[in-house]
Amino acid sequence: MDRNWEGFEVSLPTERWLDLLDPKLEEERSEITEDLLEAEGREFVAEVRSKLDHALAVLAVEAQQEADMYWNAHKSAREEASEDEQGRVGTRVRILGVSLVAEWYRNRFVEQVPGQKKRVLSTHIKKGRGHAYSMSHFKKEPAWAQELIQQVETRYAVLRQRATALAKIRRALNEYERQLNKTHSDEV
Numbered sequence: 001m002d003r004n005w006e007g008f009e010v011s012l013p014t015e016r017w018l019d020l021l022d023p024k025l026e027e028e029r030s031e032i033t034e035d036l037l038e039a040e041g042r043e044f045v046a047e048v049r050s051k052l053d054h055a056l057a058v059l060a061v062e063a064q065q066e067a068d069m070y071w072n073a074h075k076s077a078r079e080e081a082s083e084d085e086q087g088r089v090g091t092r093v094r095i096l097g098v099s100l101v102a103e104w105y106r107n108r109f110v111e112q113v114p115g116q117k118k119r120v121l122s123t124h125i126k127k128g129r130g131h132a133y134s135m136s137h138f139k140k141e142p143a144w145a146q147e148l149i150q151q152v153e154t155r156y157a158v159l160r161q162r163a164t165a166l167a168k169i170r171r172a173l174n175e176y177e178r179q180l181n182k183t184h185s186d187e188v
Helices: 014-019 023-030 034-080 143-183
Strands: 089-096 099-110 119-124
Touching (some): 034 089, 034 099, 099 143
Antiparallel strands (some): 089 099
16 A cells, blocks of 8 residues: 655544554554654644643633632622721732732732822732642631632632643643654654
């Protein structure tokens, strides 16, 4: 069977690759070039990396929805609360490099010039080890804010765990790519 695998850009279906394991198809297997095998490996790496980026973006939007819920409830509570019942904690979600960051910060209000609007200074609250913030960071917040933070932080912790799973997959993919490079270099 005469096949021209040179310049073959469309990946073979998985079933066809499995069929080629048949010992009787040695001649067909011999027509598959190293370039095609390398291209298959590189395509796999690119597709999985793209899927990981996509999954991280979806995860970040899911976390942002939690932040949106927090800010909407926070705004409503602030409108009804007295001065000493005001919440001072904020949250934000972002992607740094290939990592999901869902973090909390404490706001303080500083009067610059008497009679003018106060300036807001924010201080990041450190999460520490693990996937969740300790609620002890928020013990000075009003009860309504502590309850709201607990609810959002519980969801954030699960989302951070999912992001950690994605990071593990990414590290494994990077190792696979290193081995692919080694396989298709002059070292082997």
